Amino acid sequence: MKYKLTILATLLLGVFAQAQEQLSLKDAIEYALANKADAVKAKLDIQNSEHKIAEVRAMALPQITVSGDLTYNAILQKSALPGDILGQPGTTILVPFGQPWQSTASANLDQQIFNQAVFTGLKAARTTREFYQINNTLTEEQVIEKVANAYYQVYETKLQLKTIEIKYESTSKTADVIKGLYENGLAKKIDLDRMLVSKNNLEANITQTKNALQLQENSLKFMIGMGIQTPIVMPDNTFEISAHVFVDENTTIDNRTEILVLEKQNELLELDKKSKIAEYYPTLSLRGSFGYLGLGSDFPWFSKPADGTYWSSFSAIGLNLSIPVFNGFSTRSKVRQADVAIEKAQVELEETRLALSLDLENAKTQINNSLLTIDSQKTNVDLAKEVLENIQNNYNNGLATLTDLLDAETAYADAQNNYTDALLKYKLAEIQLIKSKGELKSLINN
Structure with missing residues (x-):
């Protein structure tokens, strides 16, 4: 029994020595x-x-x-026009401009x-x-x-x-x-x-x-x-x-x-x-944009002219020069x-x-x-x-x-x-x- 315990102790000491960090x-x-x-x-x-x-x-x-x-x-803004334009002299006529629905989609570029x-x-x-x-x-x-x-x-x-x-x-x-x-x-x-x-x-x-x-x-x-x-x-x-x-x-x-x-x-x-x-x-930069504008009396997405919606494209290219003065x-x-x-x-x-x-x-x-x-x-x-x-x-x-x-x-x-x-x-x-x-x-x- 003593011999076995001695061997076990020796093994444990060896394992412990290996576990230590040199x-x-x-x-x-x-x-x-x-x-x-x-x-x-x-x-x-x-x-x-x-x-x-x-x-x-x-x-x-x-x-x-x-x-x-x-x-x-929801409520279109009205502009006042003279009646002479419409053959009604001496009167003022309120005319709404625009359409109930309006949608735009555009891409813009800005380059320094x-x-x-x-x-x-x-x-x-x-x-x-x-x-x-x-x-x-x-x-x-x-x-x-x-x-x-x-x-x-x-x-x-x-x-x-x-x-x-x-x-x-x-x-x-x-x-x-x-x-x-x-x-x-x-x-x-x-x-x-x-x-x-x-x-x-x-x-x-x-x-x-x-x-x-x-x-x-x-x-x-x-x-x-x-x-x-x-x-x-x-x-x-x-x-x-x-x-x-x-x-x-x-x-x-x-x-x-x-x-x-x-x-x-x-x-x-x-x-x-x-x-x-x-x-x-x-500073001088280049700007450009391209997009579509849709106007109509009904919901404009996926609508056609036959449905009362009209789409048109627009584009613009320009330079922007900014000069600091004061x-x-x-x-x-x-x-x-x-x-x-x-x-x-x-x-x-x-x-x-x-x-x-x-x-x-x-x-x-x-x-x-x-x-x-x-x-x-x-x-x-x-x-x-x-x-x-x-x-x-x-x-x-x-x-x-x-x-x-x-x-x-x-x-x-x-x-x-x-x-x-x-x-x-x-x-x-x-x-x-x-x-x-x-x-x-x-x-x-x-």
Whole structure:
């Protein structure tokens, strides 16, 4: 029976391991770009821009409408005619005009020949498509940055949990040793109590860290659009130092997507100004119509002249020229407002350039400081580990106190946590440096 239970447990562990998602940073980013709402909506905006272009292009194409109506004149309007016309001088005769029933059916065509606003609108529509394409790239970069930061924070908490569990295991072993010594009268009750208190505190710390880790993992899954119940496993090399993040003096911010978005936005504002100026231009359009008119005393549809209904066709072709002369300076006010909007956008562009330059310099400084901190903390970890091993040996031989041992264990755990925190700060600085270079997509291309 025990043999069967062992086999069953092994199989269940294998199935559980397969069910877990091996989630590298690249996998998390690609998953987010494919599933997160922000990234999906940005792609839909690009699709929608094609429909906007088609909408504006339709203004330059022929506009054809078909219309029809049916009217019953319950009381015909009468007009007053002098009686002389009908041989009754000195009298006025009221004569009804028209027929009780009237119906028309017509087709109308309207074609723009010259309309500067339409031509400008076509250019603006194409520029809008380019704007959404660049904006999609910016949205993807923002998603990448958020996911990377959240991913590294989850991994830091995992390492902190591992450090606490190792310390708990060491403390538990020491507590068992002291318990055995106490039972044999070779240790004090206070020493055993202190170890048990330390052990209980570590148990509580493990529980709190696990809860914090669960919340961070849930937040990461939501951020990438993954099911909250999906278990994930992170690779052990997550905090590796990447050599490709280093920069030289020739690195600039010219290829930053934020700059490209604002420059394209300025183009749109210039086109908006031109659309306002287009109101000064005359417009010329071609109009044409063709239809049928039916009049009679009876219901005209499907009726013939023999039934008292007469149908006749009509057609008209013409040009419509509209020349703006004076509209109370409305167009001038619109153009001036457009000028102000362009000036504001230019100020924003320059401010953004300055801010991005600051981010680049700060990122360079932060990455260098982080590397120095990592080296220092790694040395501290090695020293703390060496000190702990020596004090454990001395304690076992009665040459060190329990206080010395507890202090050494705490110092070693603190050194490991400080080293983990330094690694996290380095990885966050790495993200900012890659972002400052405009190369966030390298996180999924490498």
